[in-house]
Amino acid sequence: MGSSADATMPANTELPPRAERSTPQRTAPTSQAVPRRNRMDRFIDAIEWVAAIFVGIVAADIFISVLLRKLFSVSIPDSYDFGRMLLGILIFWGIAATSYRGTHITVDLVWSAARPRMKQVIDIFATLVLLGVVTVQTGTLFDKVMTTRADHVLTYDLNLPVWPFFLVAWLGDVSAVLLIAVRTFRLIVRPEIFGRGQSIKAVE
């Protein structure tokens, strides 16, 4: 079973209008019930939006370039390179938000049977491992950015340097390290903000 700390419905889920929903817990929270969002929450939201906007840009890039190519035999210069590099950026920034939200694909067999205190211990352990792995990944990715810069790797059509794109992607990984550290801290100090209920993964 998968995990999703704040998204209790899978992606692509279409819910009926609120009035039609039968489950009381799915009604929209009142304004009083919405917890105040501090700077960190807004920062996390912003990171997620960066990734989401890049998804839209990649889709637009592919849609427009295919239409132009098929209908007018015109191609956008470096459309292919832009597409794949923007993809890299969106994924790393997306991983940052996913790591914070706890919506990675996980095996919840033991966790779902554990008591609340044990759940917290498991969550902290898993997040610490995540922090370690992503920190190492960030270090090695920086090496990759520097190597790409040193090798003067350029895009195919416009001969633009590739490394700045990799750098922006790497910044997404840096954000991931920061957010996982925040998640770890919050899991220890304020675990209730991530919820305790089992929820649904948005993958299959």
Added chain:
Amino acid sequence: MSTDAVAVIGFVVLFALMLLRVPVGMAMGLVGVSGFAYIQGGLPALKLVGQTSMRTVADYSFGVIPMFLLMGAIVSASGMSRELFRAANSVVGHLKGGLGIATIAACAGFAAISGSSVATAATFSTVAYPEMRAHRYPPAFSTGVIAAGGTLGAMFPPSTVLAVYGLITQQDIGKLFIAGILPGLLAVSMYVATISTIALLWPGYLPAGQPSSWRERIAAMREVWAPLVLFLFVIGGLYGGVFTPTEAGGMGAGGAFVLSLWRRRLTREQLLQSLLQATRTAAAIFTVLIGALLFGYFLAVTQTPQKVTMLLTGLGLGRYGVLALIMVMYLVLGCLMDALAMIILTVPIIFPVIATLGFDPIWFGVIIVMTVELGLIHPPVGMNVFVIKTVVPEVSFLTIFSGVLPFIVTDMIRLVILIAFPAIATFLPERM
């Protein structure tokens, strides 16, 4: 320490980490790099991390996943599932068990544009379940049919799970998508046959719904032109070789956006939420893909796939005996893990066995997805069941599982049919 011992320890640590809720991709990456470092040295292992991560996320062919996810999210937000259900219901709703058949048909239609089993189950829990209950359908049957209908999401293109299988095994994703169509239609036919049989054997169990007039039917059918056009545009383009899979995904996402705007079915907020959903899911899948590729290096240096191949082919069971053994293993694993994690973890090891035994890799993709999708509806994990339970909390797990049971039997029979007649899966892709 021998490479065999390293491999065994690696797998033990991997399962321990996964059971301790370390994200599957991160656990695979950690074990893969640590094992590789033990055998080949630390520096080459660290170099692998940066190179593999960047290469994976910046691979244009991997863009197929976020693009189709975005298409599915936009389609869901624009309310096409209700139109599909209304249209199917207007045609067959008056039959005994007709609402169940309508649910299966609408699930198939929705699956063909969303590609997600879980999303299909969740969506129809809110769309079809209230309608079936209003017509006094039993909760067990109502939830069972939705859970089973949800699994169609992985079979019809654009299936996320089939795309991931294609990326791992380097098979043509377009062919894999097309290969899922006939088995998907077979699934629909067999589910409909199952419902009809239930209605026939227990006449009072599944009441007939209200008949619709021809005018109502035509009006309802007119509403489904948008999903139909989108499906034909994307899959037709893929089948005809007009688009690559990634381009088809981008065109699908763009097409869904244009259609939804044109029909005034997409608000700015819904569009933004669709972008967020696609991002979250894509990030989760790519994390596992990066981990799987890193773990692949570990498998390579320990020569695990070759050793497993030698072990299985040396059992003297024959190719179908080995295949049966693999299927049983997947069914058992389905009790512990979800479909995507199972595929990503096991396919790099099992795929060489299948290749050695001379099975068609495209056909095996369909078979394996069908098998792991069974895990979505059988206990104890049963993700689709879990989804339905979340949306319809008043129905117990036991009730849902009892309703799913006839469809599990149907799926087992379908699996045997597909193994006996591989052409059902290979006929269409061979003509691409």
